[in-house]
Amino acid sequence: MQTYGTIDADSNPEWVSNQATIEVRRAIANTPLNLPEECHTYFNSDIQALRDALDGCAHSASSDLAFRLLLRIHVANFIPVDHASWESYARISRRLSLGEDLLSSVEFLLN
Template sequence: MQRFTTFDFGLTGLAALFHQDWIHLGGVEQVVLAYLSVGEEPYADDDQKKEAAELERDAAALTSSPLSDDQVELLWVMATGGNYPFRHSETGRMFLERIRKACRQWVQTYGTIDADANPEWVSAQAASEVREAIDNTPLNLPDECRTYFDSDVQALRDALDRCAHSASADLAFRLLLRIHVANFIPVNGTSWESYTGIARRLSLGEDLLSSVEFLVD
């Protein structure tokens, strides 16, 4: 079974919109609605409805997972290259609820459809391969990451591993790829071989993988 898109999607697709100038779009809810925008059309097609469903599923998986709010925040800050710093009393789950609220608002207007599903994507084998990739990849963070990432790399590995183990291996793998891209973290040859194998197992599209390929040593 193929995915509805060859590009990134869900939370990791949304993370790309949190670039340096995202604040000009408005608040978090406005960024979500911009991400799900149907332009001037009065309706949404099935692919657009699936995008909303995937975003809601990713956010729900993290919300209900055993990950701490600090781990959720760490993953999101890294996935956005430091462009979404958590401030004041906002927690990771409060942030996720803002995303889910915007998704519900969109669905009320345009309707809903089930997210893609395949037993292979949630299999123990897939989770094992993703966790092994997280454990083995070097994750050599550039110095500029230290401006928003003040912990050790193991904390990042632990958050990704916990996501893969107890929330969604699919999401954890896409977060790993997104963190590479957002922070220009190199990918060595061995890790790239592992990544391409996992991407095939998870039926992730060629455009998602090609967005990471420029970082391969």
């Protein structure tokens, strides 16, 4: 049986669904990630390297984890969230039953 942390994945089938993975990967590909200049040294000014790492996580490990990392990247670097991305994030959050707390952590970045 597959587990998600200490909870059986069967308790929320969306955690391992193909549709959730597709939505998270689409959000990663379409979200504007304008990293501050000081972050460019970590990614050699290549945002695609960051997207590839997140996409690999969503595809091979956990779409939930990749989504949470995407939101953390926004918060840690004060990267604004446009309305289209916000709507996508809200859909993903509902699909994965992540609750309001996670999404509200990036709400202040909505532009």
